[in-house]
Amino acid sequence: xxxxxxxxxxxxxxxxxxxxxxxxxxxxxxxxxxxxxxxxxxxxxxxxxxxxxxxxxxxxxxxxxxxxxxxxxxxxxxxxxxxxxxxxxxxxxxxxxxxxxxxxxxxxxxxxxxxxxxxxxxxxxxxxxxxxxxxxxxxxxxxxxxxxxxxxxxxxxxxxxxxxxxxxxxxxxxxxxxxxxxxxxxxxxxxxxxxxxxxxxxxxxxxxxxxxxxxxxxxxxxxxxxxxxxxxxxxxxxxxxxxxxxxxxxxxxxxxxxxxxxxxxxxxxxxxxxxxxxxxxxxxxxxxxxxxxxxxxxxxxxxxxxxxxxxxxxxxxxxxxxxxxxxxxxxxxxxxxxxxxxxxxxxxxxxxxxxxxxxxxxxxxxxxxxxxxxxxxxxxxxxxxx
Amino acid sequence: xxxxxxxxxxxxxxxxxxxxxxxxxxxxxxxxxxxxxxxxxxxxxxxxxxxxxxxxxxxxxxxxxxxxxxxxxxxxxxxxxxxxxxxxxxxxxxxxxxxxxxxxxxxxxxxxxxxxxxxxxxxxxxxxxxxxxxxxxxxxxxxxxxxxxxxxxxxxxxxxxxxxxxxxxxxxxxxxxxxxxxxxxxxxxxxxxxxxxxxxxxxxxxxxxxxxxxxxxxxxxxxxxxxxxxxxxxxxxxxxxxxxxxxxxxxxxxxxxxxxxxxxxxxxxxxxxxxxxxxxxxxxxxxxxxxxxxxxxxxxxxxxxxxxxxxxxxxxxxxxxxxxxxxxxxxxxxxxxxxxxxxxxxxxxxxxxxxxxxxxxxxxxxxxxxxxxxxxxxxxxxxxxx
Numbered sequence: 001x002x003x004x005x006x007x008x009x010x011x012x013x014x015x016x017x018x019x020x021x022x023x024x025x026x027x028x029x030x031x032x033x034x035x036x037x038x039x040x041x042x043x044x045x046x047x048x049x050x051x052x053x054x055x056x057x058x059x060x061x062x063x064x065x066x067x068x069x070x071x072x073x074x075x076x077x078x079x080x081x082x083x084x085x086x087x088x089x090x091x092x093x094x095x096x097x098x099x100x101x102x103x104x105x106x107x108x109x110x111x112x113x114x115x116x117x118x119x120x121x122x123x124x125x126x127x128x129x130x131x132x133x134x135x136x137x138x139x140x141x142x143x144x145x146x147x148x149x150x151x152x153x154x155x156x157x158x159x160x161x162x163x164x165x166x167x168x169x170x171x172x173x174x175x176x177x178x179x180x181x182x183x184x185x186x187x188x189x190x191x192x193x194x195x196x197x198x199x200x201x202x203x204x205x206x207x208x209x210x211x212x213x214x215x216x217x218x219x220x221x222x223x224x225x226x227x228x229x230x231x232x233x234x235x236x237x238x239x240x241x242x243x244x245x246x247x248x249x250x251x252x253x254x255x256x257x258x259x260x261x262x263x264x265x266x267x268x269x270x271x272x273x274x275x276x277x278x279x280x281x282x283x284x285x286x287x288x289x290x291x292x293x294x295x296x297x298x299x300x301x302x303x304x305x306x307x308x309x310x311x312x313x314x315x316x317x318x319x320x321x322x323x324x325x326x327x328x329x330x331x332x333x334x335x336x337x338x339x340x341x342x343x344x345x346x347x348x349x350x351x352x353x354x355x356x357x358x359x360x361x362x363x364x365x366x367x368x369x370x371x372x373x374x375x376x377x378x379x380x381x382x383x384x385x386x
Numbered sequence: 387x388x389x390x391x392x393x394x395x396x397x398x399x400x401x402x403x404x405x406x407x408x409x410x411x412x413x414x415x416x417x418x419x420x421x422x423x424x425x426x427x428x429x430x431x432x433x434x435x436x437x438x439x440x441x442x443x444x445x446x447x448x449x450x451x452x453x454x455x456x457x458x459x460x461x462x463x464x465x466x467x468x469x470x471x472x473x474x475x476x477x478x479x480x481x482x483x484x485x486x487x488x489x490x491x492x493x494x495x496x497x498x499x500x501x502x503x504x505x506x507x508x509x510x511x512x513x514x515x516x517x518x519x520x521x522x523x524x525x526x527x528x529x530x531x532x533x534x535x536x537x538x539x540x541x542x543x544x545x546x547x548x549x550x551x552x553x554x555x556x557x558x559x560x561x562x563x564x565x566x567x568x569x570x571x572x573x574x575x576x577x578x579x580x581x582x583x584x585x586x587x588x589x590x591x592x593x594x595x596x597x598x599x600x601x602x603x604x605x606x607x608x609x610x611x612x613x614x615x616x617x618x619x620x621x622x623x624x625x626x627x628x629x630x631x632x633x634x635x636x637x638x639x640x641x642x643x644x645x646x647x648x649x650x651x652x653x654x655x656x657x658x659x660x661x662x663x664x665x666x667x668x669x670x671x672x673x674x675x676x677x678x679x680x681x682x683x684x685x686x687x688x689x690x691x692x693x694x695x696x697x698x699x700x701x702x703x704x705x706x707x708x709x710x711x712x713x714x715x716x717x718x719x720x721x722x723x724x725x726x727x728x729x730x731x732x733x734x735x736x737x738x739x740x741x742x743x744x745x746x747x748x749x750x751x752x753x754x755x756x757x758x759x760x761x762x763x764x765x766x767x768x769x770x771x772x
């Protein structure tokens with residue numbers, strides 16, 4: 001690979017996925033397509049750790065969040081929106097745009113949610129229909145505690161609807177075991193497929209609420225998508241065939257590696273990257289305890305104009321990563337490491353950033369940063385436990 | 387190409403488009419993406435014959451129709467829905483799903499619209515906000531008279547909103563000259579790109595109405611998409627990068643051939659296919675005067691079970707085409723010939739259908755059918771007029 005794609009999405013596509021997209025079209029009302037759709041759906045269920053229904057729409061992740069909102073609610077329905085970053089806010093904005101009665105519970109960006117407080121809110125508002133929750137806050141690199149959230153929701157008659165766009169396939173997410181009613185993700189993150197597919201898993205309890213929903217919908221209609229899948233193994237409208245080719249390949253790679261091994265690889269590479277960066281004098285924005293394993297956030301280096309730093313890395317070292325978003329725009333930067341990511345890419349990232357610091361006449365102990373990074377990876381990845 | 391893809395969509399992708407999709411991802415907030423987006427947008431405007439704004443969403447064509455509805459109207463707005471097939475009906479259903487007050491004007495499937503009647507309706511209901519019109523009815527192979535519709539609408543203070551999913555890039559469609567306010571199409575038809583992109587052109591008059599719209603929207607928000615494009619040459623949410631790679635290549639091919647030559651190729655191949663089929667004893671479903679140049683419909687051959695006929699063509703001759711839809715399911719079949727289609731593919735289609743008739747022990751004058759098909763193509767395509 002010529003360019004080093006360490007974006008928080010779209011992420012790098014493995015050669016198998018790129019090649020799959022050079023296959024010619026097939027008809028979406030033909031048997032060959034149904035076989036593809038069933039295989040992708042069944043393999044996705046394995047990666048989602050679910051036996052719930054799983055439906056696929058041509059759309060980006062934000063479209064997937066909209067699917068959850070317009071199918072689950074009626075105007076005036078009360079939902080609790082928990083946020084600690086840009087994407088939690090976006091999920092909430094979609095609900096508000098559709099006239100859902102949103103109760104807002106905000107935690108500081110870069111900090112964990114206060115789960116006792118969430119529990120209190122749920123106790124206070126007995127008529128809450130659902131909690132909107134962000135598993136991995138891409139904007140801050142914080143991994144929220146979805147398992148804990150699942151335990152809390154079990155005591156309440158509300159759905160747990162989760163934005164898993166930058167978590168699913170990278171962070172442990174056990175849909176059924178943790179009691180998540182709707183899991184929404186998209187193709188272009190840890191699933192290492194180009195953008196354009198929204199994926200939604202729906203529990204039986206969620207279906208019961210969906211059947212009551214009166215918000216207007218047509219393209220996003222989950223019940224119609226379910227009916228088509230059940231009756232004919234097809235989609236109501238033309239599916240994104242080439243993206244399904246790529247996703248099919250990506251899922252095969254994930255299942256071949258073993259999903260638990262994939263989780264471990266993400267966790268170990270994250271630790272190694274963070275330690276290497278620390279050795280270079282670049283400070284992580286959030287502590288390890290709440291750190292995402294798919295996107296790492298760091299404080300922008302002091303004394304260097306961030307735009308110059310970023311442009312230099314892109315132009316000289318072909319390293320592609322992201323700045324901060326929203327109120328963190330001038331404070332942090334973010335390195336994506338999900339899906340098609342390996343030791344070599346992490347080392348090259350640390351090396352490129354070290355070299356850039358040197359190019360800007362800052363001291364950076366590149367040698368020990370790389371040694372530390374490599375040591376963590378080789379020690380921890382070779383260990384026989386997950 | 388091994389299989390012969392003569393579907394009414396998704397259509398065959400040219401080698402350049404397939405290859406383009408094997409390119410690695412780029413960041414959608416990076417300069418390289420903006421360049422791609424601008425080039426695709428500007429080239430699309432040429433193919434749309436428009437100087438209006440043109441916006442691209444990850445979605446299928448039905449999503450594109452929904453974009454037009456949720457952005458243009460408020461609940462209770464009166465619109466005139468003109469239909470003569472499945473897709474006109476679908477466009478109407480979307481409007482109804484969103485509480486738009488739909489006035490229905492239906493013409494028989496396979497027959498032209500009665501434009502005097504449309505004009506009468508527009509005269510009768512002075513408060514109509516828009517006409518929903520289907521340029522090419524994929525379900526019947528009828529080309530509706532969009533130019534005439536444009537002339538009618540000029541006398542009225544209503545928008546002309548057009549489903550051009552299976553027409554744009556195949557049939558003449560001069561957006562600005564004909565006064566079409568919104569043109570909606572998708573990637574997987576005459577634009578010879580895999581499915582997953584919805585494209586919408588919006589006139590200044592349409593923008594004025596869009597600014598008044600109160601229907602709920604978030605993902606489909608056209609004003610937000612326009613703002614992002616104007617301010618940063620980006621999209622609000624992650625774009626379908628690999629599909630844009632393919633569309634970029636397809637547009638280059640179209641512009642290289644010359645869009646008027648593309649129209650001519652579609653028209654001539656349609657005439658040749660129809661004549662060849664007639665020679666085989668297969669009757670066109672609609673007369674030449676209203677025939678689509680992108681999809682041709684024929685009566686199912688008498689005396690053969692249609693499922694057997696279709697399965698035989700797929701299995702033995704690798705010819706992929708479509709049956710009828712809705713009330714025409716047991717009556718017609720449809721051959722798509724838009725986008726990446728040429729003389730060889732049309733000849734092979736006629737030959738395969740002729741051979742299949744023979745395989746089923748029917749008389750079919752394959753030799754003269756092929757001669758007639760070839761004659762029309764070589765005579766008419768070589769002629770120096772458009």
